[in-house]
Amino acid sequence: MWKDKHITFFITGGIATYKVVELIRLVQKQGAQVRVAMTNTAMKFVGKATFQTISQHPVQTGLFEQVTSAPVAHVELADWTDIAIVAPATANIMSKMANGLADDFVSTTxxxxxxxxxxxxxxxxHMWQSSAVQRNIKILKVDGVNVMxxxxGLLAEGYSGKGRFPENTTxxxxxxxxxxxxxxxxxxxLKxxxxLITAGGTREYLDPVRYISNRSSGKMGYAFAEVAQTAGAEVTLISATKQLAAPNGVKVIYVETVTEMMTAVHNNFDKADILIMAAAVSDYQPVQFENHKIKKATQSDKLILELQETPDILKSLKNLHTNQFVVGFAAETEDLLNNAKGKLRAKGADMIVANDVSRHDIGFDxxxxxxxxLQPNEPNIQISKENKKVIAKKVLEVIAKRFA
Structure with a gap:
């Protein structure tokens, strides 16, 4: 969320000003760009030089102070800002914001x-509980301002009460x-x-130590699970990988083979509203599993493996549909759209998400x-190269329209 975002901290005069130094550091570690504006009172607690050093930008304090080349500095900073954080926020700045006062650089911006x-x-x-402060907070919230x-806890005055600056992580x-x-x-x-989501590349074992698989990392399926859970859905993830951390709040069922994945899908399909088959399922499996590690041939330098097709999980659900919305994936290396269209027709899916796995910058791993x-009787929707979480969100937005 923070990566590449423009975050402006508006710092006002309170003893908690020193805590904002570390808050800025935490935001920067998440990839955000930071700029700072301060009131004159804030500088009585922590100097301007401290915030200039950690933000790596000039800090504006005076309304007529020219620290940038912008002709109207407060408007330039306001336009630059993606997220504004007023911290610590005093009763004075909240009063100005609630009443539209603009008498210094911070309040004007x-x-x-x-x-x-x-x-x-x-x-x-006692200041926090005062009717004036509470009245101003109500006005700010009506105006769409987020007030935490x-x-x-223990206050600067030496006694406890509500008014402490929260922990930075909070x-x-x-x-x-x-x-x-x-x-x-x-x-x-989707709330x-x-x-039900599948993820990762399945394994088909030749012997106790060797298997046939693919380069799928499972990141796409895990992205779907994380985004869907954040949206308020009840998510079950059937995962063929244990290399990724399970998303918070998501039930995970671990499998390895196509057969195990198919069993898990069938066991959970009737309870699902939506199925997203993001896993890279093996197309072939050995005809015979060897109970012992296959040794190198002594008479020949070749090993011939006999393979057979694995069960088609998506196709096996074709006659089991009730009201489920079924999404399949087409991971192709050539003729992407034609192959995806064929899958859409043959497998009874409501949607196919096609991606090119021949490229090294997108797709697998x-x-x-x-x-x-691709959807029946609908124009194709192209989503350009993005982080997989963004891709998952955009695909889920298309699905969500079916339930709106």
Whole structure:
């Protein structure tokens, strides 16, 4: 979520200002670019030089201070910003924001913002509980500003109460959750849907130590599982790999062979609303499994293997459909669309996601993909090269329209 995002920190005067230094570091470690604006009071707690050093950008404090080449500095910063974080937020800055006041660089820039704003208050418990502060918070929330509750605990005054600046990791989680909910609004119809997903490359064993498989890492299927779970779906993932961390909140069933995967799919298909067959399923398996490791031939330098087709999981479900929405994958190295069209007709799927696995920059065992979505009696939808999580979200958005 943070990678390559433009994050502006608006720092106001409070004892918790020092905590924002580490918060900026955490955001930068996630790949964000950071700029900082400060009030004059904030500089009484932590100097301007500290934030200039860690942000690697000039820090603007005065409304008429020219630290950039932009003719209107506060508008330039507002336009640059993807996410605004007011931290620590004092009662004073919240009052200005609620009433539209713009009498310094921070408040003027905040008024010019169109990006999401996150206010992280920190103050004395009695100030927090005052009717004026609570009234301003209500106004801010009505205006679409995200206001995080402070923590309870020991305050600077020496006694405990609600008003402490939250832990930095908690602040990041709060922002991530709010941004995610907004970004996933197109997937709202998937909430509480039961989604069954397969992932990874299956293995067909020749003997106890050797097998036939492919280069699939399972990343595409795991991306589907993570995005679907975030959207509020109830996700079961049938995985042919143990190399990836199980997504939080997702039930995982581990398998190895096509037969094991088919059994797991059949056992869960009747309870599913949606099936996404993202696994790279082996097309062939040995006719005979050798109980012992196959030794090198002494009379010949060749080993001839006899193979047979594996069961076709997707096709086996053709007559078992009730109301499930079935998505298959076509991983091809040539004639991508024609082969995908053939699968769409032959396998009784509602959708085929076609991708070119001959390329080394997309498809198998990498973090990015590019796909074409095929549906009966619908124009094809092309999705250009993106991170697999983005691909999964865009495919799920197309599926979600069927349930809207």
């Amino acid at each position: 905040l008024l010019a913002l169109t990006a999401p704003i996150f206010v992280i208050p920190a103050m004395n418990v 509750d402070p923590d309870e 602040v990041m989680q709060y922002i991530e959750k709010k941004i995610t909910v907004k970004n996933y609004s197109n997937l709202a119809s 509480n849907k039961k989604i 990498v973090d990015e993909n590019a796909v074409t979505i």
